[in-house]
Amino acid sequence: MHGYGPSEKIFGNAPLHSIQFAENMSSAKSKAVLVIRLAVSLGLIGFLFLEVDWAGLISRFQSVDLYWLGLMLIIPHLNILLSAWKWQRLLKALNISADLGRLVAVYFIGTFFSNFLPSMIGGDIVRVLQLSRNRSETSGVVAATFAERFLGLAALVTFVSLILLHGRVTAIFPVIPRLVAMAVVIYALSLVLVFQEKYLVLLKPFRRLRTVDNLLSWVSSAQRKLFEYKKKKGPVIGAYCMSIGFYLLSMCTVYTAGRSLGIHLDAATVLVVVPLVLFVGLLPISIGGLGLNEGSYVFFLTLFGLSSVEAFSIALLLRARILFTGILGGLIFLLHKERATSPAARPNILLLGDYSGNNAGHNALLSALIDELQSAGPCRLLVPSIKPGLLRRLLGPKENVEVIGIAPWHMSLKFLGLPIWRALKKTHCILLTDNLFYDTGLLNLFKNNLLALLVITAYARGHAKPLVYYNSAVGPVQTALGRWCIRRLAERMNLITLRDEQSKAFLDQIAPGVKSIVTADSAFRVSVDGLTEKTLNHRSLWHRFSSGSPLLGVNLSHHLLQPIHGGVEKALSKSEYIKGVAETFRGLSSGEFGDLVFFVTHDKDRAVTKAVARELGTADQITIVNYEEFLARDIAGLASRLSCFIGTRYHELVMCAASGVPLIGINCGEKIAPLLNSLELPHLVMDRDDFVGIDAGDRLARLIDSAISARDVLKSNVRRMREEAAKGVGLLMERGYVPAKAS
Structure with a gap:
């Protein structure tokens, strides 16, 4: 083996000082580029702020429609979910398994780094580093991440190409056909370079630079993984279709941003402007698109009839949304910890019900459920809640109880979302409690859970997880769709225990042939022994209750x-x-x-x-x-x-x-x-x-x-009702749905 002297590097025979000089030059160049991009971002955003009518801008934001604003905040996070799912499919095609919840968390973290740190630390690089668990998988993660971005670019080029069909656009921007043709050519050349390993030799003269040499080693290894996609066209086509969906949701985000400010954007304007802005945003001349995106929105939207104030207010609202998502990513980055994958010593039981903490009666019911299930045997209870902090406080100290947040900022629409999906994967048994079988507000996912339960129970049945409708009621049911939903859910239950005879008669009418047992409500078993010190120290209240009057x-x-x-x-x-x-x-x-x-x-x-x-x-x-x-x-x-x-x-x-x-x-x-x-x-x-x-x-x-x-x-x-309610947990133990204490 050739030996290298103290003045040489293992990357070639060039003297050490010459390579160090080249690397220093590269570092200096990177810093200069960063300064230039920062100057461009600040210059563009400063120019827009100087030119805007501040009175009109403030007036727009004072009359924000909260309904549309809420939709504008939710849709981009659905986009993150879609992107994470696309990434998961591409990883799976390379035999790399990854939990969807983890991928969503990593995506949020990547968003934080993309928006709040210098662009030399890209969000994609952070995603790769976060997800890579060992050196053997790193090249596959790089390949899947690259493929995800590349297919996203293909979808964007598709949308920009379709803009050519809009005669008004080509009339206003005669240069667009040339730009689109150039983009298609560049994209085609990129495909050739990516899938032809021999073209990497063109970079051989630069291998003296350590960063270039390391990069080429990574690219070569990832490229071999990319070749595997040639034989797996299904995931690639699916990922491309998901990318189309991504941009359609992005257009919906811009539309809802306009509506939240009282600005009605027609479909043609959104379909044209959004791809153009995103296309311009690919130019690497600013930091995180700051200034460039805002300027693009003002430029294109004013050409379609909006005032500069309207266009800039939409751009600012979209930037605020990006910052909001980035902050969420930063919080996830601070709180995100890898969890052990070893099976839990206690089986998990998922309790589904309306446990927001906003109802003292429901809190009492939940407290009774926790006590009776944990008294039966060792188990860990998973309790979804739209207000997890409030529920934890009002329940008081409870061991082996995990309250799961299911609000929109937890990436969930009540029972539909990542938190429930992750809970389902690790749960042993699912108990439906607190009268979930009713159809009031059936199509409102924030008010009614029947449609969500159809999805959850289908997953549970497919994965052989016991389903129990536990000590609850049925009704009211007033629609044919509601009756169908309840019948389908009842047929999927492994056990149904109802709290009263009226519910049994109702269920027998809706789902004849489905067996149910009348017990009683678990809230009859709520503990009333003793008061906490906080209550005893509430002087004015305790004086009234302890006076004997x-x-x-x-x-x-x-x-x-x-x-x-x-x-x-x-x-x-x-x-x-x-x-x-x-x-x-x-x-x-x-x-x-x-x-x-x-x-x-x-x-x-x-x-x-x-x-x-x-x-x-x-x-x-x-x-x-x-x-x-x-x-x-x-x-x-x-x-x-x-x-x-x-x-x-x-x-x-x-x-x-x-x-x-x-x-x-x-x-x-x-x-x-x-x-x-x-x-x-x-x-x-x-x-x-x-x-x-x-x-x-x-x-x-x-x-x-x-x-x-x-x-x-x-x-x-x-x-008598306490004894009847106790029969419910007895049936759970008898059938092995909850563990029984060792005798």
């Missing part, structure tokens, strides 16, 4: 003010109904049943509760317990000290029943009457229309007396 608890739902089958709304306005409710409470004999305590157990109930309290005008005698201030078990513990409870929400009534508190249900929906029927107390239901009007106070007083007299009946039936 009788207290009358009241929970007023906002549903009281909504029209139900042509009810009281036809006769009374909302303000009149609120006054009527206040008069009903005034109609109770003063002090006979104790001071009023209002329980605000849902975010939407706060307004109606405060309105009634103001009408009563006795703030010194009224206490308001806000669900946001106390843990679920504290709410139940405080409720247990009431002399009677008047409620309008199902799980709040269950929580009080579990505490042994006499209760009255105000029927403003379809859930309250079945609950009181199951407790053998059907006479303790008061219709919403009867809650106001002449003698409403007297009627309520008689019901309170009846409820107090029926305390023993209530307690007896609650014990």
Whole structure:
């Protein structure tokens, strides 16, 4: 082997000092290019700011439409999801496995580096470094990343070529056909260079530079991986189609940016301008396209009839969106950690339900579910929530419980998104809880989960993961599509346990032949033992509850003010109904049943509760317990000290029943009457229309007396309901869906 002296390098026989000089020159050149690009970006953006009408610009941003703004923020993140999926398919074609959630996180990180660091540290390089796990896979990752970008460029060239069909464009820009032809030629030559290894010899004279030599070694290795795509045309064609989808979504982003500012862009303008701006953005003369993209939008959009203020406001809003996504990428970069791939010691159980933390009754239900499942055996519970921080705080310390964020900024539309998909992959069993089988707002993914559940359950069935509809209800169902969805979901369940006979009758009607078992709601098993120190230290509140004086608890739902089958709304306005409710409470004999305590157990109930309290005008005698201030078990513990409870929400009534508190249900929906029927107390239901009007106070007083007299009946039936609810977890253990404690 040839030996090299101290003055020579292993990359050739050139003297060390000459190569160092060349590398220093290259470094100096890179710094000079960076300074030039920075100057171009600052110059362009500065020029635009100097020329703009500031008054008009500020006026545009003061009247932003939040609906369209929200869409504008969501669509680009769908684009990231699509790009990550495209990248995953290209990696899979090279036999490189990668979790989609991880690829999305890496894509966000790459976006951060592309936008906030000098361009010499490209986002693609960061993506390759983040994803490469060992040296043997690095070349494949490079090849897949290059192919992804190259196919994206092909899709962009396709769109720019189609612009030639727009006669107005070629009339305004006669140079465009030449530019497109040049782009096509460059693209074709690039294909030849990429897939012909012999052309790399043209760079051989530059191999004395260490960076060039290392680059050629990487390119040669990645090129061999790229050759594999010649035999796998399916993933390549699919990735190209996804790139077309990427640019269509990008056009939608620009359109929604305009609509959010009150600017209506026609389809032709968007289809022409967006590809041109992105095409111009390929020029390496600025940092992250700053200034260049904004200038391009102003230039092209004004030619299509927009004012400079309108065009620049759209460009600025799009830049703000890019910065927002980049910041998200930076946060992910700081928080992102590789997780161990070894199987967990405890099996994961996914609990699906409306657990936002905004409903004290749902929090009590979830707390009871956690306690009963973990008392059955060792398991780890995964709980999706649109407000994970609030839910964690209101649940209190819970071991082996992971709250998963499913808000749009978590890349999720409630149950549809990356967080649920990742949870599904690692879960052992899926429990559908908290009455998910109803069709109100069926097509609204933010309000109804049936369509999302069809996707989730299809995946679960395909991967042999048990599905259980657990201790829940069915209904209301008012549409044919809703009935079909529920029937399909019921047929996919491995086990169905329902909380009341009405739900069973309803399900038997919708899905005949599907077996279900009536148990009871798990919230009957909520713990009411003890209060936390925070509650005991809440002096004004604890003084009221520990004084020994009788207290009358009241929970007023906002549903009281909504029209139900042509009810009281036809006769009374909302303000009149609120006054009527206040008069009903005034109609109770003063002090006979104790001071009023209002329980605000849902975010939407706060307004109606405060309105009634103001009408009563006795703030010194009224206490308001806000669900946001106390843990679920504290709410139940405080409720247990009431002399009677008047409620309008199902799980709040269950929580009080579990505490042994006499209760009255105000029927403003379809859930309250079945609950009181199951407790053998059907006479303790008061219709919403009867809650106001002449003698409403007297009627309520008689019901309170009846409820107090029926305390023993209530307690007896609650014990029965606890036992029935326990059958549900017993069935789970019997079938092996949840682990049983070792004997």
